[in-house]
Amino acid sequence: MTSIAFIGLGIMGEPMAAHLVDAGHDVIGVNRSSESLDRHVDHGGKRADSVADAVAEAEVVITMLPDSPDVEGVAYGDDGIYANARSGSLHLDCSSIRPDVGQQLAAAGAKAGIAVVDAPVSGGQAGAVEAKLSIMVGGDDGDVERARPLLEAMGSTVVHVGPAGSGQTVKAANQLIVAGHLALLAEAIVFLEAHDVDTAAALEVLGGGLAGSKVLETKAAGMLARNFDPGFRVDLHHKDLGIVTTSARDVGAAIPLGAHAAQLMGSLRAKGHGDLDHSALLLLVEQLSGRQPKDTSTAPTGS
Amino acid sequence: MTSIAFIGLGIMGEPMAAHLVDAGHDVIGVNRSSESLDRHVDHGGKRADSVADAVAEAEVVITMLPDSPDVEGVAYGDDGIYANARSGSLHLDCSSIRPDVGQQLAAAGAKAGIAVVDAPVSGGQAGAVEAKLSIMVGGDDGDVERARPLLEAMGSTVVHVGPAGSGQTVKAANQLIVAGHLALLAEAIVFLEAHDVDTAAALEVLGGGLAGSKVLETKAAGMLARNFDPGFRVDLHHKDLGIVTTSARDVGAAIPLGAHAAQLMGSLRAKGHGDLDHSALLLLVEQLSGRQPKDTSTAPTGS
């Protein structure tokens, strides 16, 4: 049994914390709103009112927050993790943030005697609920091995990809690929519909060949039905593509299609669709093709 | 048992014809070079010296040729399929050609009393050898059903997607997606290598999440090893992307990433790499990132 402080019980964090409780750990939750904290306590967890309180006695501190400034906000300062956690404890950051911020956290943690491992996840809410997340882990060997049992309680694929910050780099690559796959699928759907092909049948056969992908498998039905309930919101993917663009620029890596997809995601958000699922790229490609959204009022609403 | 004329015993056509022989059909092959014809006969097939001879008594004529002009060349004219095949026979075109040419073939065949079905395939040489091709079929219902048993002898996924030409349209969408997936994977690999991440580990974890794809599954190892033996050649994918671009333009479909990928594939070809596997897009992205190709002389050479 490990004593864990878990900061951030959102859509992803709440089920992740629950799996840790289920695995027999002592999990003290911290969250801005109290509803999910209540459920966490009902599920057998504990609660704290502040980060400082939560981390004081924890062996491991886990953060699962939306963006770089959120993590910096709880990590630094007199009330933060590094000022209050015990020397020798481990900070496991599962948020998706900028790789350079991940590296800075590791350096700041080291000064306080706290090991830092970045462990962003892929797989969405479903993956979190089913403990089937893919987790990309950056940090020192020993620290990663120490974190592994906890990570394996939350995910089905846990891979150590390099030193601190590397997990974030791989997550950025993940978001680059996924944005591109969504845009390409959107283009293919509009192309097929514009040619009056049986698009559902076409996607079936495309999925069986070299064009097959997890995005096609999990998103095509929702896209055909124009059901864009999130899922993963455009706003968040837009944030991530900002990370991708900057990180690529930092190392001189050309990302022609990635930069293009970032423009499309930014447009989708600028048009007011930040709250839709990222598969709503279909809406944008449809508009660029001068096509009215199909009436899908009677369509099935699978995702 | 069906009497079949099979025109085009190339890398794909030869194993496809062999499966038809294995299924008990009477298959008369026609091919420019005689080596594959010899093997076809050894395998239990027959041979003819001309298209006219081959199709004269056939119930079904199958074409498996590189490009639109090749198919037009054997379909039309005094020596061609439609002037020599029997009224009531079926022409099954498995080539990947322009959708509008597919429609023209159907119209020309109809005048000669010959039903035409377009049935381009996806899955590459491996899919052809293992009879696991995905086949996208366009044509009238009755004709497609008549063709289905033969198609199922060659492929594992056979889907009727619409009227004549539709198979080609879906194949075009397939090539659009695949080109984009290859470019994105190339960008991700360069991005990861430039950040000194353990790229092989990273691709493993990417493959387990929403970024997973058939392209990543089948091409990533070869790309990491810089092994670009075809596979599917850049020249052919470039040809196909010309079809995609034109077909999209014809119906006003926006294909922002697709058009971008077409530019990259065209550059790769212009640089003299037309004979490499299309996954060699990695070379181009690497050059755009100012990176030297890695020395992979001691690397494994998987595909």
Added chain:
Amino acid sequence: MTSIAFIGLGIMGEPMAAHLVDAGHDVIGVNRSSESLDRHVDHGGKRADSVADAVAEAEVVITMLPDSPDVEGVAYGDDGIYANARSGSLHLDCSSIRPDVGQQLAAAGAKAGIAVVDAPVSGGQAGAVEAKLSIMVGGDDGDVERARPLLEAMGSTVVHVGPAGSGQTVKAANQLIVAGHLALLAEAIVFLEAHDVDTAAALEVLGGGLAGSKVLETKAAGMLARNFDPGFRVDLHHKDLGIVTTSARDVGAAIPLGAHAAQLMGSLRAKGHGDLDHSALLLLVEQLSGRQPKDTSTAPTGS
């Protein structure tokens, strides 16, 4: 005085023919609709009812038509230019068409003893009316020199750029650059407006530096006022960008921004704006930025 048959008295052709009349030439017009023919006769020109009649006695045949098939339609066939014009006459094609069609015309003309020069123009309706067109001329030296006095009656810049077809190639390059300049100006305007800068003042200072261009000089005021009366229509520029894309592909020339601009122009057309001035690319960039078109009901309507 030269005897000239002028085929195509449209927005551009009518004033061009008028300049030739003014220069003292004998100009027989041919046109589908009769209104412009009536004006041509009023201006001192002659008329003919058919291409065959018009060209029978002409020393020079000029064509000014919308697209490749239009020129082919009047050039070839029993009723066409090459079957009816005199051996030794000169065909001067001022239309903007595919370079390869320009080369085919030259070859077909040569068989009939007719010299062919391609001489597409830039400068729009204003340039045609004021005889200030830029004319890019392809053909043999002697033929071009023979055509020069006529071209100089219609334009202020007449440059021989290479053999037959070269004029069309240069016109394609012109349309590539202009489309890109329009898109970039649209992006700059949206960028400036979104930052609440005094955009008119900003464009003034941009025009005085390295960002200055003829497009900014002649189109910015209309764009700021959202006045998109043509001018040069989106439909025609879209047609020209098809020529650019294909011609670039034929020689392996990478045109990354050009291909991108072609996608944007195609989208603008697909959205139903084919009849607007090509500077309406601003509408598209505005929509991609989630911005409502400004209310310009009280704005000045310069061009």
Added chain:
Amino acid sequence: MTSIAFIGLGIMGEPMAAHLVDAGHDVIGVNRSSESLDRHVDHGGKRADSVADAVAEAEVVITMLPDSPDVEGVAYGDDGIYANARSGSLHLDCSSIRPDVGQQLAAAGAKAGIAVVDAPVSGGQAGAVEAKLSIMVGGDDGDVERARPLLEAMGSTVVHVGPAGSGQTVKAANQLIVAGHLALLAEAIVFLEAHDVDTAAALEVLGGGLAGSKVLETKAAGMLARNFDPGFRVDLHHKDLGIVTTSARDVGAAIPLGAHAAQLMGSLRAKGHGDLDHSALLLLVEQLSGRQPKDTSTAPTGS
């Protein structure tokens, strides 16, 4: 006569300061290397060893530095402008930096009683030497009018475009357009050369029509001769395009061609060409087209 502290006597700053001396002002220079300071003194200027010394008695402080951190470095801190300049003095920042940094400078200056005006310039070294810069000015009306006589001593076009930071925003738009124009010209040149057109003649006629631009006018000859001596370096334009991309993202402005041009400029730099003139985008487009750089050893080397 105004007492001026001029910080940054580089390629641009040195001639700008000289014009102020020529206009009768008292100009105290500060610079890291002393060579240009020596020339400044020879020309009638004065020198100071530190920013603090230079600004102590100045009525106006001018900064002309490479990037945002450089300006922040001399503006802030105990040794900086705002801690040492007199209340009531004016800080005129002619550097090209991030618009948000420009706004922060204005706010920090205001606290110290120092008015801040941003006044980035366009026109390159030639424009600086000939006092023909275009200057885009952001700040309060009164401050801008106070600065105007000094700006008019250095430039020929001085336009007030909005509040503090606006000058930087307009400069960003300038760099967006210029990068795009260079890329498009590079594409046109490769397109024309690949078609064996007389490219110099073609550019002459293009320059006379709607494709004409300052970039074509000033850069085409150098590009045809493959003379890429700077001029304005790729490194700096790459920096500026980072500002453009971020600023566009901040306000949701779509910049499809701009983002694309930024990728190309980044590639050119990654390939090791950061020290060449930005017109070297031609090299990149040439490589993307599989073309060898032309042997221009005997070509004229104009710029």
